[in-house]
Amino acid sequence: MNSLYELLNKEIISLGLDNYSNLDFLSDRAACAKFIDTLAGQYWDVNNEITVPYHVAQNRASHSIITFLMGRALCRVSGHIDKIKNDKDEYSRLWMLTSINHDRGYFSKQLNNPQKSKKDFEKDNLFCQKYTDSRLSQFNDFQKKHSEYLAYTVPEIEAYAEYAISFHAEQINDDEKQDHGILGGLLIFYYGKNEYMKNNCSSKELLLIMKSGYTIAQHNIFKSPDEDTDSKYPHILLEKLSHDSKFRIGQNDTTQLLLLLCLVDTVECVKKMGKGEDSHNYLETKTVLQGIGIEVCNNGIILDYVNLYKKIHRDKKQEQVDILFERLNSCYNNVRSLPQWTVFDVTEDGEHRLRIELKQ
Numbered sequence: 001m002n003s004l005y006e007l008l009n010k011e012i013i014s015l016g017l018d019n020y021s022n023l024d025f026l027s028d029r030a031a032c033a034k035f036i037d038t039l040a041g042q043y044w045d046v047n048n049e050i051t052v053p054y055h056v057a058q059n060r061a062s063h064s065i066i067t068f069l070m071g072r073a074l075c076r077v078s079g080h081i082d083k084i085k086n087d088k089d090e091y092s093r094l095w096m097l098t099s100i101n102h103d104r105g106y107f108s109k110q111l112n113n114p115q116k117s118k119k120d121f122e123k124d125n126l127f128c129q130k131y132t133d134s135r136l137s138q139f140n141d142f143q144k145k146h147s148e149y150l151a152y153t154v155p156e157i158e159a160y161a162e163y164a165i166s167f168h169a170e171q172i173n174d175d176e177k178q179d180h181g182i183l184g185g186l187l188i189f190y191y192g193k194n195e196y197m198k199n200n201c202s203s204k205e206l207l208l209i210m211k212s213g214y215t216i217a218q219h220n221i222f223k224s225p226d227e228d229t230d231s232k233y234p235h236i237l238l239e240k241l242s243h244d245s246k247f248r249i250g251q252n253d254t255t256q257l258l259l260l261l262c263l264v265d266t267v268e269c270v271k272k273m274g275k276g277e278d279s280h281n282y283l284e285t286k287t288v289l290q291g292i293g294i295e296v297c298n299n300g301i302i303l304d305y306v307n308l309y310k311k312i313h314r315d316k317k318q319e320q321v322d323i324l325f326e327r328l329n330s331c332y333n334n335v336r337s338l339p340q341w342t343v344f345d346v347t348e349d350g351e352h353r354l355r356i357e358l359k360q
Helices: 004-014 029-043 061-078 090-101 114-120 134-139 154-169 180-197 203-218 235-241 256-267 285-291 306-315 318-336
Strands: 293-297 300-304 344-348 353-358
Touching (some): 004 285, 004 293, 029 090, 061 293, 090 180, 090 203, 154 235, 203 256, 256 318, 285 306
Antiparallel strands (some): 293 300, 300 353, 344 353
8 A cells, every 4th residue: 555645756757747756845835836837837838817826825735736636646536537647638637727726715815805706706707607798608608518517506606605604704713704615716717717808818728717617616515514504504505405415426427527626625634734844733744645545446545544643643742642633533534424425435444444435
């Protein structure tokens, strides 16, 4: 069984980026920005507002890069086979765009100002089905023409956006005042649309941006945890998001891109465990990646957290162990929860080992 570190290293080498192969750059924000810039140059003819690294090279830059690399490694498990690894395939470009930008909303000044967002994105936004600007008319009816990218209808996404605003308003010390996923989807289309209007990207590229934007917009939509919370959800959402709903992302072989993003974003735990250099209550990024074992086959994954638990227990003081164990247990339980909202099955495969498989 390889470690996550070894798995991601292989993907770096397969991209021809051997100078990044020790993964040390993941602990350095400036190096992460440079990597994203290099990556964007391999997939896009121009570096513009769609992919510029300063939008993501902040607190979650390493998480976004790990998401990109892990998706390439795990693509077969979610039904993508090897399309994502073919640099000439649009799916490869689509995955790069989606994975690197999926948390873009976190770093927008609009995150804590939903009223400004509504005003800024009122006209011809991502979710419009009939654009007022004739230059965008070929992108009308996205929901109808590209339903394979929508687990939720546009009215459902917009209803969840309103619910998220009310949810975050009730939270104490919460800088996120609206759903960062929906905001991120709106943002990537907003910048892409502007570049299209300036003839800096083609209609084909803007369509990719729309597919990415819808995927990003849906990746943080959560089901209600219990019957009491059901009553807080808009009625239009209950069929899919009530606590006992049978709906699952990826059912009927749809929304495969969203399914892959949900899988990888859930498995990736550097965002919770790592903080650049090793500090008292966090682990060095490389330590987290080296501590988790992974075995990938055509229909599933085995994740082994044993060594990471042991290392924390061995190397940290008790008060730090308690904090790190709480974070790691949270990551572990998030993976275990995948069957509640996706078409993945997760079973215990020994102590601190999980097996993830697509439901047959």
